Amino acid sequence: MADPPRHLLAIEGLQPPPITALLDLAESYVLLNRSGQTARDLLRGRTLINLFFEDSTRTRTSFELAGKRLGADVINMAVASSSVNKGETLLDTAATLNAMHCDLLVVRHNQSGAPNLLAQKVDAAVINAGDGTHEHPTQALLDALTIRRRTGRIAGLVVAICGDIVHSRVARSNIHLLTTLGARVRVVGPPTLIPAAIERLGVAVFHDMAEGLAGADVVMMLRLQRERMIGGLVPSAREYFRFWGLDAAKLAKAAPAAIVMHPGPMNRGIEIDSLVADDPARSVIREQVEMGVAVRMAVLDTLARARPKLRND
Amino acid sequence: MTDLLFTRVRLLDPASGLDRPGALLVRDGAILDFGAALGQPEGAEVIDGAGAVLCPGLVDLRAALGEPGFEYRETIGSAALAAAAGGITTIAVLPDSRPAIDDPALVQFLRARGDATGSLTLLPYGAVTRGCRGEELAEFGLLREAGAIAFSDGARTIGPASLMRRALSYAHGFGARIVQHPEEPSLAAGAAATEGELATRLGLPGIPACAEAIMVVRDIHLAELTGGMVHFSRLSTAAALDLVRAAKSRGLPVTCDTAPPYFALNEMAIGEFRSYAKLSPPLRAEADRAAVAAALADGTIDAVVSDHQPRDADDKRLPFAEAAPGGAGLATLLAVTLAEVHGGRLSLTRAVELLTAAPAALFGIAAGRLQKGAPADLCLFHLDRAWRVVAGELPGKAQNTPFDGRALEGRVIGTWKAGRRVFG
Numbered sequence: 001m002a003d004p005p006r007h008l009l010a011i012e013g014l015q016p017p018p019i020t021a022l023l024d025l026a027e028s029y030v031l032l033n034r035s036g037q038t039a040r041d042l043l044r045g046r047t048l049i050n051l052f053f054e055d056s057t058r059t060r061t062s063f064e065l066a067g068k069r070l071g072a073d074v075i076n077m078a079v080a081s082s083s084v085n086k087g088e089t090l091l092d093t094a095a096t097l098n099a100m101h102c103d104l105l106v107v108r109h110n111q112s113g114a115p116n117l118l119a120q121k122v123d124a125a126v127i128n129a130g131d132g133t134h135e136h137p138t139q140a141l142l143d144a145l146t147i148r149r150r151t152g153r154i155a156g157l158v159v160a161i162c163g164d165i166v167h168s169r170v171a172r173s174n175i176h177l178l179t180t181l182g183a184r185v186r187v188v189g190p191p192t193l194i195p196a197a198i199e200r201l202g203v204a205v206f207h208d209m210a211e212g213l214a215g216a217d218v219v220m221m222l223r224l225q226r227e228r229m230i231g232g233l234v235p236s237a238r239e240y241f242r243f244w245g246l247d248a249a250k251l252a253k254a255a256p257a258a259i260v261m262h263p264g265p266m267n268r269g270i271e272i273d274s275l276v277a278d279d280p281a282r283s284v285i286r287e288q289v290e291m292g293v294a295v296r297m298a299v300l301d302t303l304a305r306a307r308p309k310l311r312n313d
Numbered sequence: 314m315t316d317l318l319f320t321r322v323r324l325l326d327p328a329s330g331l332d333r334p335g336a337l338l339v340r341d342g343a344i345l346d347f348g349a350a351l352g353q354p355e356g357a358e359v360i361d362g363a364g365a366v367l368c369p370g371l372v373d374l375r376a377a378l379g380e381p382g383f384e385y386r387e388t389i390g391s392a393a394l395a396a397a398a399g400g401i402t403t404i405a406v407l408p409d410s411r412p413a414i415d416d417p418a419l420v421q422f423l424r425a426r427g428d429a430t431g432s433l434t435l436l437p438y439g440a441v442t443r444g445c446r447g448e449e450l451a452e453f454g455l456l457r458e459a460g461a462i463a464f465s466d467g468a469r470t471i472g473p474a475s476l477m478r479r480a481l482s483y484a485h486g487f488g489a490r491i492v493q494h495p496e497e498p499s500l501a502a503g504a505a506a507t508e509g510e511l512a513t514r515l516g517l518p519g520i521p522a523c524a525e526a527i528m529v530v531r532d533i534h535l536a537e538l539t540g541g542m543v544h545f546s547r548l549s550t551a552a553a554l555d556l557v558r559a560a561k562s563r564g565l566p567v568t569c570d571t572a573p574p575y576f577a578l579n580e581m582a583i584g585e586f587r588s589y590a591k592l593s594p595p596l597r598a599e600a601d602r603a604a605v606a607a608a609l610a611d612g613t614i615d616a617v618v619s620d621h622q623p624r625d626a627d628d629k630r631l632p633f634a635e636a637a638p639g640g641a642g643l644a645t646l647l648a649v650t651l652a653e654v655h656g657g658r659l660s661l662t663r664a665v666e667l668l669t670a671a672p673a674a675l676f677g678i679a680a681g682r683l684q685k686g687a688p689a690d691l692c693l694f695h696l697d698r699a700w701r702v703v704a705g706e707l708p709g710k711a712q713n714t715p716f717d718g719r720a721l722e723g724r725v726i727g728t729w730k731a732g733r734r735v736f737g
Contacts, residue, residue, distance in 0.1 A: 012514065091630055111632030112516035113586030132634070134516030169516060196519060197510040 007126040010135045011176040026298035040071030046103040048072040053109040066296035094121035125303040140173035142295040155182030162188040163222035166195040188212030192233040213253040220261045247273040322362030327666030328682035339689040342732035369669040370402025370690030372681045375618035382411025387623035387710045393430040395643040395709030397736035400692030400725040403680045408440040409467025415440035415451040417459035432735035436462040465492035472498045481541025490542040495528035505634040507595045526552035533560045545569040551604030558613045572620035573649035576606040588629045588636035616672035619646040623711030641711040651723035689732040698724040
């Protein structure tokens with residue numbers, strides 16, 4: 001058997017067995033979390049550093065909670081990207097972290113590939129918590145866990161990922177994960193927000209929501225950054241909502257029991273209508289947050305097990 | 314100076330079509346004679362080539378040397394070491410240094426700095442615009458008089474069509490070429506790789522490959538309009554090469570070059586964010602790479618240039634989109650080009666022509682041929698000797714080679730500048 005991976009940098013390249021193993025382990029953490037218990041012996045004495053070069057209260061808190069429930073010492077380091085540009089480089093940061101004997105390093109960065117660069121230089125296991133427009137592996141894992149718990153499977157499902165695909169690391173990780181597990185993935189959005197050659201990743205491209213959502217089992221909405229409108233990729237919020245915002249009428253094109261997902265934070269009235277986002281029968285958005293903690297516990301647990309035992313110091 | 318006699322060499326001079334075993338005699342720094350067999354003058358130093366190729370010292374039409382302004386990346390002294398190790402004895406040096414080469418005194422300064430190395434002739438480009446800022450035209454006439462070989466804004470595209478029109482038109486009056494970095498700036502802004510599947514997978518902002526052809530087609534029209542001469546540097550796409558091919562067949566004064574990465578690598582060299590493979594223009598898809606290789610053989614491409622762009626670790630050890638583009642190219646120029654010969658896609662004569670006589674003829678440089686009475690700028694290389702490119706072990710300061718780890722066949726064993734051995 002191959003060595004277990006040292007880092008979690010991307011979903012691309014992972015085979016179905018390790019993905020399924022992570023999802024199965026995460027299931028057990030869902031039960032543990034719901035029981036109100038913790039497993040503080042698992043990561044006792046391990047140091048987890050949340051290194052966030054980009055603000056994200058949601059993801060950072062989720063990793064922090066996951067680490068604490070497993071007993072790790074959790075430290076949050078928020079580094080504004082601008083101050084890094086002014087002096088300390090990413091690799092200076094890596095040297096600092098090595099000196100701190102960090103075991104697990106969670107990295108969020110606005111540049112694609114930054115965690116890969118860090119992983120070459122740090123001793124810690126690196127977990128990509130979102131890099132530029134490249135990948136966001138734990139988001140895809142938590143989405144898959146949410147889908148699996150709701151529908152009982154992933155293989156054969158039709159999943160429509162809608163909105164700003166070109167700037168979305170969530171979309172890329174989900175495309176890799178869902179196609180690897182046998183789902184039929186569609187991407188839906190205006191042509192200016194669909195990246196070149198995306199069909200080479202094994203997805204079908206739609207520009208019309210009614211067509212893209214037809215018969216879908218899962219509708220996954222993405223956040224539209226306001227600066228995309230300033231950048232001229234979309235003329236206005238109202239036009240975007242009219243053609244690509246998810247409302248009840250568009251959702252009616254999907255399968256009758258289709259679930260609605262969103263990685264958050266939502267722009268209500270731009271990519272999603274509140275009536276849909278808050279509909280307990282369809283929206284699983286809150287459940288996604290719960291699954292996030294369980295999935296991150298599974299990832300931390302798995303990577304920590306793959307590391308040599310604690311230093312004898 | 315003692316006489317220098319090369320014996321048992323394969324004399325290769327693409328300009329005259331010479332390719333045969335023989336000998337060559339150097340006296341007082343100039344080529345005195347060459348032929349099938351030469352007598353050995355008394356006291357001459359003899360270099361036994363044992364079958365190695367003796368050709369003119371290479372003429373490189375495009376390199377940035379770090380100096381002035383970026384000495385932490387490369388200096389003229391360190392670049393001279395790398396050039397000598399690569400068999401290069403003449404370099405046209407880009408003007409987008411700091412300060413930019415937009416003043417006659419700077420042209421003279423660079424020429425003198427080259428002469429001071431004793432191993433390298435430096436032929437500066439003049440800036441097209443003051444400071445290479447893309448605004449007002451530089452003093453073409455005075456720069457030309459001081460020895461500027463042609464005009465370019467270096468890595469910056471001459472963007473506005475009105476500016477390019479004026480530059481072509483005004484340079485035409487001085488018989489000088491405008492050397493363009495053909496890339497439509499508004500399509501390239503902020504981008505790090507060629508748009509397509511790889512850039513999409515890696516989440517990197519992409520430049521559509523047609524950004525090159527768009528600028529080439531515009532500038533061909535402007536050359537036709539003004540009668541000016543345009544030279545496109547580092548062509549890397551099939552579409553742009555087709556345009557140049559068609560323009561040449563119509564007799565327009567349009568020429569172009571490329572650099573080894575564009576016929577020896579494709580975008581897959583980026584792998585997982587390898588910033589040493591981040592170049593400008595970016596590496597392309599395989600079909601474009603193959604088209605560049607084919608255009609070397611069919612004559613569409615007039616010269617192969619090193620496009621030496623020295624970068625240090627701090628420029629490169631950054632997330633891919635933030636890393637500086639550019640690769641070191643002096644030491645690998647010949648061997649990577651020879652790989653096309655070993656692969657059977659290019660004749661040896663054509664390969665050496667693209668590195669010597671062709672670039673010299675393009676800019677009217679008195680170099681790049683074996684000629685009696687001419688300075689003995691010579692390159693002696695072993696066609697088959699294998700070596701491996703290792704970043705960190707290259708001659709000179711810049712180590713940012715996109716060919717790191719690559720095994721190559723063809724190695725320079727000696728370089729002479731005006732009869733003086735400068736390498737080997």
